[in-house]
């Protein structure tokens with residue numbers, strides 16, 4: 001058993017969250033009951049996930065995508081009202097960690113994505129002052145672009161969108177960053193990667209891949225960010241003997 005305040009400081013320390021300037025507050029975003037025995041994990045604190053956490057009798061919900069993003073309306077209306085109302089009615093603590101969970105060497109989305117893909121990590125690079133956000137490595141099994149495409153599809157159980165540059169060059173070095181990091185394709189190309197893997201894609205990504213001569217694989221924002229939260233929850237469950245369940249969502253984006 002942990003208190004909600006203890007869990008927050010444990011998470012803050014594990015993820016070095018005070019060293020990040022983020023687009024949303026990291027930590028305990030919505031305060032609930034004091035004692036935590038049952039933990040729910042999810043990528044996003046959607047209404048559906050909160051309902052499942054409620055059925056599970058969760059004391060805490062730990063997510064990558066929480067609330068109160070920079071630039072969003074501060075008003076409690078519509079979907080935000082429904083989500084907060086359910087959380088507060090059930091007295092469920094909501095913890096959210098955004099950039100700290102992307103960048104963590106031990107538990108992060110990018111670290112775990114590299115493991116899922118069986119990549120050899122060569123280095124991690126900072127972007128816009130955020131350390132360990134862009135990851136570099138190799139996939140020793142093949143440098144054939146189509147082999148990598150099939151491999152990604154198998155690992156994520158989701159067909160990625162592959163933008164092939166005119167040269168269709170062999171892939172010897174790979175960079176990756178989960179989520180909506182498609183614009184880091186420029187950084188990846190600048191640093192010499194043959195391919196860049198991220199979650200989302202924009203219209204401009206097609207030109208960025210072509211003109212920088214780099215392969216691009218859009219693998220899904222949700223699909224690429226399922227692993228960090230699970231590894232963090234697995235650690236907490238073992239360390240503090242919590243009851244735990246992960247709630248995935250069928251988000252195709």
Ligand SMILES: [Zn+2]
Pocket residue numbers: 064065178179180221225
């Ligand atoms: Zn994300």
